[in-house]
Amino acid sequence: MPDPPSPAPASVAEVAEGLRSVGYLPGESTALVAYLATKLGKPVLVEGPAGVGKTELAKALASYLGRELVRLQCYEGLDEAKALYEWNYRKQLLRIQAEASGTGWDAVQEDIFGEEFLLARPLMTAIASEQPVVLLIDEIDKTDQEFEAMLLEVLSDFQISIPELGRVESRTHPVVLLTSNNSRELTEALKRRCLYLWLDYPELEHELEIVRLHAPELSETVARRLVEVIGMVRALDLKKPPSIAESIDWARALLLLGVEDIDADTFTATMSVIVKHRTDMDVVADRVGLKLRAPADVA
Amino acid sequence: MSPDHQGPPAQRAGRPHGPGFEGLPARILELGEELRREGVAVGTSELLDAFEVLAEISWTSQEDFREALAATLAKSQEDRRVFELVFERFFFRATEIAAAREGVREEDLANLGELTEEELEELRAQIAAALRDGSEGAMRDLARMAIAAFARRQEGSGVIGVDVQRIRRALGLRAEPQPDMPAEDPRRDGLPREALRRFEALLRRELERAQIERTGNLPPARPLGELDRALPSGPLADLAAVHRVVAQLRRRLATQGLQARGHRRHAHVDVRRTMRASLQTGGVPVVLKFRPRRPRRPEIYVLCDVSTSVTSASVFFLSVLHALHDTFRKMRSFVFIERISEVTDIFEHERNFKTVSERIGNDAGVADISGYTDYGRVWSEFLQQVEDDLHPRATVIVLGDARTNGRDPRADIFANIAARAGRTFWLNPEPRLYWNYGDSVIAAYEQYCTAFECWTTAQLEDFVRALTRPVISAR
Numbered sequence: 001m002p003d004p005p006s007p008a009p010a011s012v013a014e015v016a017e018g019l020r021s022v023g024y025l026p027g028e029s030t031a032l033v034a035y036l037a038t039k040l041g042k043p044v045l046v047e048g049p050a051g052v053g054k055t056e057l058a059k060a061l062a063s064y065l066g067r068e069l070v071r072l073q074c075y076e077g078l079d080e081a082k083a084l085y086e087w088n089y090r091k092q093l094l095r096i097q098a099e100a101s102g103t104g105w106d107a108v109q110e111d112i113f114g115e116e117f118l119l120a121r122p123l124m125t126a127i128a129s130e131q132p133v134v135l136l137i138d139e140i141d142k143t144d145q146e147f148e149a150m151l152l153e154v155l156s157d158f159q160i161s162i163p164e165l166g167r168v169e170s171r172t173h174p175v176v177l178l179t180s181n182n183s184r185e186l187t188e189a190l191k192r193r194c195l196y197l198w199l200d201y202p203e204l205e206h207e208l209e210i211v212r213l214h215a216p217e218l219s220e221t222v223a224r225r226l227v228e229v230i231g232m233v234r235a236l237d238l239k240k241p242p243s244i245a246e247s248i249d250w251a252r253a254l255l256l257l258g259v260e261d262i263d264a265d266t267f268t269a270t271m272s273v274i275v276k277h278r279t280d281m282d283v284v285a286d287r288v289g290l291k292l293r294a295p296a297d298v299a
Numbered sequence: 300m301s302p303d304h305q306g307p308p309a310q311r312a313g314r315p316h317g318p319g320f321e322g323l324p325a326r327i328l329e330l331g332e333e334l335r336r337e338g339v340a341v342g343t344s345e346l347l348d349a350f351e352v353l354a355e356i357s358w359t360s361q362e363d364f365r366e367a368l369a370a371t372l373a374k375s376q377e378d379r380r381v382f383e384l385v386f387e388r389f390f391f392r393a394t395e396i397a398a399a400r401e402g403v404r405e406e407d408l409a410n411l412g413e414l415t416e417e418e419l420e421e422l423r424a425q426i427a428a429a430l431r432d433g434s435e436g437a438m439r440d441l442a443r444m445a446i447a448a449f450a451r452r453q454e455g456s457g458v459i460g461v462d463v464q465r466i467r468r469a470l471g472l473r474a475e476p477q478p479d480m481p482a483e484d485p486r487r488d489g490l491p492r493e494a495l496r497r498f499e500a501l502l503r504r505e506l507e508r509a510q511i512e513r514t515g516n517l518p519p520a521r522p523l524g525e526l527d528r529a530l531p532s533g534p535l536a537d538l539a540a541v542h543r544v545v546a547q548l549r550r551r552l553a554t555q556g557l558q559a560r561g562h563r564r565h566a567h568v569d570v571r572r573t574m575r576a577s578l579q580t581g582g583v584p585v586v587l588k589f590r591p592r593r594p595r596r597p598e599i600y601v602l603c604d605v606s607t608s609v610t611s612a613s614v615f616f617l618s619v620l621h622a623l624h625d626t627f628r629k630m631r632s633f634v635f636i637e638r639i640s641e642v643t644d645i646f647e648h649e650r651n652f653k654t655v656s657e658r659i660g661n662d663a664g665v666a667d668i669s670g671y672t673d674y675g676r677v678w679s680e681f682l683q684q685v686e687d688d689l690h691p692r693a694t695v696i697v698l699g700d701a702r703t704n705g706r707d708p709r710a711d712i713f714a715n716i717a718a719r720a721g722r723t724f725w726l727n728p729e730p731r732l733y734w735n736y737g738d739s740v741i742a743a744y745e746q747y748c749t750a751f752e753c754w755t756t757a758q759l760e761d762f763v764r765a766l767t768r769p770v771i772s773a774r
Contacts, residue, residue, distance in 0.1 A: 012356065012363060028362055028363075028366060029366040029369070029370070032356070032363055032366045032367060032370070033366070033370050035355075035356075036352055036355060036356070036367065036370065039355045040351060040352065040355065042348070045374070047375070047376065182376070185375075188340065191374040191375075192342060192344050192345065192374075194374070195348070195352075195370045195371060196369070196370050196371070196373060196374045196375075196379075197370060198376055198379055
């Protein structure tokens with residue numbers, strides 16, 4: 001349930017504070033770009049490796065601004081009918097059948113192409129909404145270029161043309177976030193319309209803060225050790241490096257187990273929380289496990 | 300200092316900005332131009348956005364100022380990296396020349412006097428500690444101290460790069476551990492490389508500042524080198540880049556197929572469809588229906604070296620091969636070391652690149668007795684296998700380093716292959732500099748084919764251009 005909409009933020013610090021209050025610790029540039037997005041109404045293109053909190057940022061922004069989050073998950077083959085709107089054929093058919101036989105075509109046509117028979121998909125919902133919303137277009141790099149081109153109208157003018165109804169213009173200005181895992185180069189035209197934000201894995205201190213926020217019962221030393229190990233694991237050449245969400249999961253797992261210190265044995269036992277590929281597990285067990293063992297032997 | 304050096308930088312750079320074109324907007328536009336020079340696509344709309352954004356933030360926070368500009372001007376990770384470098388350089392130079400013109404000087408450290416050996420050792424230890432802690436402010440101050448100290452001891456060479464290295468050597472800063480140091484000294488375990496790089500950058504910058512102060516003039520801007528620009532990336536990122544280019548190759552080949560279809564009319568009447576259409580006109584064939592023109596798919600033969608000398612390149616090659624298979628139906632692939640082995644089937648039945656490379660590694664059955672490439676044998680076997688199928692519309696692509704390990708290159712057979720095929724390309728994973736050195740015999744083959752060096756993705760793109768260029772001579 002969204003909170004009542006809060007007024008537009010007045011400064012970068014306010015945005016940072018706000019995001020913090022809903023459990024998202026923004027980096028400097030994140031807060032700044034989020035602030036600019038609310039201020040200028042420009043879409044933001046967020047890129048970065050998987051699991052650095054791109055989607056989370058949109059959620060946090062929505063809950064901070066007290067707006068509803070409208071999410072469009074992109075995938076290969078996503079088309080306008082799934083993203084914009086669709087006519088509700090079945091309902092239209094029923095309407096026609098229910099019509100007395102004497103009604104003329106004009107009357108029926110007038111009838112069945114009304115808003116009542118329109119199925120609004122995410123983009124349409126976001127634009128037609130009475131209340132301002134946060135629109136998240138997730139993993140835009142998964143779609144084809146044609147779809148990107150279609151987005152251009154929506155993103156620059158916040159309007160959608162429906163042949164039967166005319167133009168639907170946005171009543172309020174949505175905050176738009178597009179995320180991309182960089183699996184394909186996006187078109188220049190799309191990039192030009194957006195502010196750009198590159199999210200990377202956080203610095204050690206920053207991640208420590210995040211982990212402490214989400215697992216406050218975990219002791220300072222274990223938490224620090226944890227983010228250090230995560231850093232080591234990320235430095236390896238893995239198929240899927242552990243994301244922030246996985247560090248948090250790991251922290252919670254350690255908490256459940258009541259671990260005092262991360263040594264080689266605990267690491268091997270709980271490694272599966274952060275490493276999710278068989279080949280990766282071998283690599284990690286090999287490299288990181290050894291490193292963890294070494295100082296223990298010395299002691 | 301001659302008076303004509305007093306003008307604002309914009310005018311000295313010869314740009315036609317009129318009078319009154321001053322202040323921050325002018326600087327932002329110059330920054331935009333400098334970014335363009337370094338290859339970042341900065342359009343007018345980006346610059347307009349930048350101005351719009353700057354109206355929303357306070358300029359007093361340098362961090363916000365930079366991030367705001369970056370969010371609007373640099374729209375990819377690579378661009379972002381270039382932006383950081385250009386931004387640093389641009390505003391450093393802009394401030395320094397402004398300061399020099401206003402006569403503002405840094406507090407003079409030159410009166411530090413001669414340092415004794417003990418004081419010098421103290422300085423060394425302090426710098427090492429600052430590097431270990433990574434505190435930017437302390438590093439900057441110490442960099443200036445070091446410059447002042449060494450300016451006293453020896454003459455500066457006047458070339459900044461040389462001075463930086465000399466000071467660094469004199470300070471004994473090394474990344475390698477130095478076990479003879481006392482235990483609490485940070486130099487004992489070696490200094491972090493990243494911090495060393497930053498310290499060097501600070502030294503360079505302070506020396507540059509001193510030079511600008513001395514001459515009151517800006518030295519010409521050094522364009523960013525490939526090395527500065529390159530992302531600190533692992534092999535994964537490289538592979539991703541290859542996949543990107545290969546995807547582009549696929550797209551371009553696909554669109555080129557459409558072009559080849561052309562608009563030329565041709566006279567194969569489709570009788571069935573014509574008769575059918577004639578029913579509308581009472582059986583009179585008014586509208587002729589033509590048979591659709593089938594694009595003639597080019598036939599491609601790819602030979603890929605998978606021997607140990609090209610291990611690092613073979614992943615790259617195999618992914619190219621993989622992409623080609625997605626595009627061309629009539630394509631046959633061969634891998635070879637000492638002998639040749641056809642892998643067309645594997646590529647056709649496996650969509651996943653990982654599995655493909657594993658299967659080729661395991662059971663492609665490359666007859667690998669010595670592990671050394673035998674090009675002569677490969678050519679003769681290849682010719683035997685495909686002799687009847689090779690024709691002028693076929694394209695032969697060889698991926699290999701042309702290192703024969705001293706065996707007979709048999710260029711005559713290769714010439715025979717090239718003569719039968721329409722086009723022959725050679726992709727060599729070694730830099731051109733190494734060609735024909737040692738046992739590389741690429742020159743023997745190069746006269747019969749078009750050879751490309753291919754060890755960066757940019758070069759792969761060159762090849763893609765060549766491959767997709769329409770064939771002019773219809774042999």
